[in-house]
Amino acid sequence: NAGVTQTPKFQVLKTGQSMTLQCAQDMNHEYMSWYRQDPGMGLRLIHYSVGAGITDQGEVPNGYNVSRSTTEDFPLRLLSAAPSQTSVYFCASSPSGGAIDTQYFGPGTRLTVL
Amino acid sequence: GDSVTQMEGPVTLSEEAFLTINCTYTATGYPSLFWYVQYPGEGLQLLLKATKADDKGSNKGFEATYRKETTSFHLEKGSVQVSDSAVYFCALSPRGNDYKLSFGAGTTVTVRA
Numbered sequence: 001n002a003g004v005t006q007t008p009k010f011q012v013l014k015t016g017q018s019m020t021l022q023c024a025q026d027m028n029h030e031y032m033s034w035y036r037q038d039p040g041m042g043l044r045l046i047h048y049s050v051g052a053g054i055t056d057q058g059e060v061p062n063g064y065n066v067s068r069s070t071t072e073d074f075p076l077r078l079l080s081a082a083p084s085q086t087s088v089y090f091c092a093s094s095p096s097g098g099a100i101d102t103q104y105f106g107p108g109t110r111l112t113v114l
Numbered sequence: 115g116d117s118v119t120q121m122e123g124p125v126t127l128s129e130e131a132f133l134t135i136n137c138t139y140t141a142t143g144y145p146s147l148f149w150y151v152q153y154p155g156e157g158l159q160l161l162l163k164a165t166k167a168d169d170k171g172s173n174k175g176f177e178a179t180y181r182k183e184t185t186s187f188h189l190e191k192g193s194v195q196v197s198d199s200a201v202y203f204c205a206l207s208p209r210g211n212d213y214k215l216s217f218g219a220g221t222t223v224t225v226r227a
Contacts, residue, residue, distance in 0.1 A: 092157075105157030
């Protein structure tokens with residue numbers, strides 16, 4: 001199993017550009033989520049999904065969209081990037097049952113918005 | 115709302131030293147508690163967890179006990195190694211809302227040979 005994979009690893013955008021961060025898992029996990037990691041603030045939940053076709057907002061959803069058309073994929077879209085979205089983004093997955101199950105994290109995408 | 119506070123770093127230790135990272139939480143009811151570790155250049159990995167009061171989580175020589183009376187979940191290891199150098203995150207999951215994790219700010223630990 002590849003586990004949780006994320007692409008790209010690094011990305012530089014200009015303000016106003018759009019892009020999609022990709023996340024895929026091959027463990028047949030129902031639950032997937034996106035976090036952003038900022039210095040001194042730990043990880044903050046952006047959006048999460050409890051299964052295909054179901055998504056919900058986390059702590060900091062503004063400026064981000066998600067969809068879950070398949071169990072395997074959970075892309076994160078930035079429609080109009082802003083410097084405040086400069087961060088490291090982590091995707092995670094876990095079996096159905098929620099956060100008390102072990103969450104498996106991807107290696108992260110480092111995004112810089114100029 | 116629910117929150118986690120952990121000791122600020124960075125922490126620098128010599129090999130075989132004793133490590134403690136303090137973590138306290140604020141939550142309604144009885145959350146589940148976790149310690150995650152992030153090695154350089156990698157994503158987070160679950161280190162240990164406890165789901166009810168007085169539970170002790172342990173893994174790789176690390177331990178943490180869920181203390182409801184002090185709302186704490188301090189991480190300890192008796193003899194650290196260079197390979198323990200990483201960022202450690204304390205986190206909680208609210209009871210009844212298991213899909214959400216709230217993380218502390220993280221503590222950077224560096225172990226010198």
